[in-house]
Amino acid sequence: xxxxxxxxxxxxxxxxxxxxxxxxxxxxxxxxxxxxxxxxxxxxxxxxxxxxxxxxxxxxxxxxxxxxxxxxxxxxxxxxxxxxxxxxxxxxxxxxxxxxxxxxxxxxxxxxxxxxxxxxxxxxxxxxxxxxxxxxxxxxxxxxxxxxxxxxxxxxxxxxxxxxxxxxxxxxxxxxxxxxxxxxxxxxxxxxxxxxxxxxxxxxxxxxxxxxxxxxxxxxxxxxxxx
DNA sequence: TGCCAGGCCGGGT
DNA sequence: ACCCGGCATGGC
Numbered sequence: 001x002x003x004x005x006x007x008x009x010x011x012x013x014x015x016x017x018x019x020x021x022x023x024x025x026x027x028x029x030x031x032x033x034x035x036x037x038x039x040x041x042x043x044x045x046x047x048x049x050x051x052x053x054x055x056x057x058x059x060x061x062x063x064x065x066x067x068x069x070x071x072x073x074x075x076x077x078x079x080x081x082x083x084x085x086x087x088x089x090x091x092x093x094x095x096x097x098x099x100x101x102x103x104x105x106x107x108x109x110x111x112x113x114x115x116x117x118x119x120x121x122x123x124x125x126x127x128x129x130x131x132x133x134x135x136x137x138x139x140x141x142x143x144x145x146x147x148x149x150x151x152x153x154x155x156x157x158x159x160x161x162x163x164x165x166x167x168x169x170x171x172x173x174x175x176x177x178x179x180x181x182x183x184x185x186x187x188x189x190x191x192x193x194x195x196x197x198x199x200x201x202x203x204x205x206x207x208x209x210x211x212x213x214x215x216x217x218x219x220x221x222x223x224x225x226x227x
Numbered sequence: 228t229g230c231c232a233g234g235c236c237g238g239g240t
Numbered sequence: 241a242c243c244c245g246g247c248a249t250g251g252c
Binding site for chain 3: 041042043045046049078079080081082083084085086170172
């Protein structure tokens with residue numbers, strides 16, 4: 001079986017099981033970007049608590065968050081863990097927004113429209129230069145906040161693929177991303193739903209130490225597919 | 228009770 | 241180019 005066909009069947013099996021995902025949870029692109037930082041190695045449940053506190057502080061707009069004192073910002077982030085680090089990372093992201101806009105403060109524009117003129121090929125390296133924004137966070141922002149056709153890779157993607165034997169377990173981010181992106185149609189909607197389904201499937205069936213592979217909607221056709 | 232969660236950085240080989 | 245410890249809270 002060709003790789004593209006295999007990956008599309010992989011997608012179809014998950015989609016049959018779960019249905020559409022409606023990702024990313026967030027009212028605005030700015031919220032999505034904030035969530036992408038807060039969810040780094042963190043359960044989404046805890047991210048929601050922090051997002052709730054930010055919302056109460058009216059800080060889910062770039063300018064208000066920028067004007068928050070460091071202790072105020074940290075207090076909002078407390079339930080999401082790594083809260084001191086994440087406060088710095090959000091401030092670095094806000095500083096980047098201000099710099100792109102050529103202002104001292106980030107534009108008070110939760111739609112992040114001021115990024116729209118930048119091509120993905122130039123914006124992605126800029127995001128990666130920000131301290132605290134790595135490949136997954138950058139790609140989540142590009143795909144889920146800015147609707148760019150960028151395939152997002154995460155721990156579940158690597159674990160599922162390596163458990164099925166279709167990639168080596170220590171494959172790096174770029175190579176695993178290429179494994180999907182090089183053969184799939186370059187469609188934002190497909191990349192959006194595909195990653196969402198991998199996370200939903202991963203949470204339920206591909207936990208690190210409690211896998212439920214036999215009940216997984218992927219069944220085992222992947223093993224057959226690589227023969 | 229310990230392990231884990233939708234990573235990333237900085238310092239070491 | 242990897243490998244590792246640190247970062248921190250909350251749920252199971």
